[in-house]
Amino acid sequence: MLNQQGxxxxxxxxFLGTLIPPNxxxxxxxxxxxxxxxxxxxxxxxxxxxxxxxxxxxxxxxVNLMISHETLFSSPSSSSATLKQREGGITxxxxxxCDIEGPHLLSLQRSSANxxxxxxxxxxxxxxxRSSGGGGGDIDHHHHHHQxxxxxxxxxxxxxxxxxxREPRFCFKTMSDVDVLDDGYKWRKYGQKVVKNTQHPRxxxxxxxxxxxxxxxxxxxxxxxxxxxxxxxxxxxxxPSHDLDQDSQPPSQLANFFW
DNA sequence: CGCGTTTGACCGGCGC
DNA sequence: GCGCCGGTCAAACGCG
Numbered sequence: 001m002l003n004q005q006g007x008x009x010x011x012x013x014x015f016l017g018t019l020i021p022p023n024x025x026x027x028x029x030x031x032x033x034x035x036x037x038x039x040x041x042x043x044x045x046x047x048x049x050x051x052x053x054x055x056x057x058x059x060x061x062x063v064n065l066m067i068s069h070e071t072l073f074s075s076p077s078s079s080s081a082t083l084k085q086r087e088g089g090i091t092x093x094x095x096x097x098c099d100i101e102g103p104h105l106l107s108l109q110r111s112s113a114n115x116x117x118x119x120x121x122x123x124x125x126x127x128x129x130r131s132s133g134g135g136g137g138d139i140d141h142h143h144h145h146h147q148x149x150x151x152x153x154x155x156x157x158x159x160x161x162x163x164x165x166r167e168p169r170f171c172f173k174t175m176s177d178v179d180v181l182d183d184g185y186k187w188r189k190y191g192q193k194v195v196k197n198t199q200h201p202r203x204x205x206x207x208x209x210x211x212x213x214x215x216x217x218x219x220x221x222x223x224x225x226x227x228x229x230x231x232x233x234x235x236x237x238x239x240p241s242h243d244l245d246q247d248s249q250p251p252s253q254l255a256n257f258f259w
Numbered sequence: 260c261g262c263g264t265t266t267g268a269c270c271g272g273c274g275c
Numbered sequence: 276g277c278g279c280c281g282g283t284c285a286a287a288c289g290c291g
Contacts, residue, residue: 189263
């Protein structure tokens, strides 16, 4: 709703904070195998900020949203959701608990840093935690190892004479047997790479829609192959083409913010 | 044939 | 500058 970047950031933070807990009922399906609810989940979570970031300048029009799923199988009857927000030097943490059956999504994080590799995410979180001191240290990303990547893709945007634009990115971690979760969009695989010090390859996907350059990558976490890291870059310039079953609600434009 | 995947080549950034 | 490494290209291939 707000066009100014500073205000936009603030607005979004508040939104996430209040929205997560009610939606936790959707989360169990997120981690288990085929989750067609993935899209619905994000439709609810994504801030209704409509346009906002259009053509905004390089640094601030990109957002990371990270969802970790580590305690998926840990607590069967109740779980706590931790929302940790970070902006600049400020870190705020919100923890909520609720009761549902089945596995849960535990933490959802959003960062303004340029992160989309999971290793970078953890690294940044640690750095930030270290500098800002206190705060709830309840999210223990036990292992973070160094991976200096994720920045490279940005820089090649400026060639072709185009303005350097940072596409919005976010990634999340799920416990899943299936590598590629169904998010409602059609993807075409355009590459696969073995990453150093990992046994599982990383796959690169692009949205099949014309004039839509959204990319997606999927990989398994080296430390725990049960985990799948899904990363998105860019915003879709269209609605999900997968199916036209808009029984519940048409995905408003807010969905385009991330997808 | 149309469309998606596979897979090695290629490219650009970065560290040494 | 060279070699490593991650991201992308594209020709070959597979499948309906």
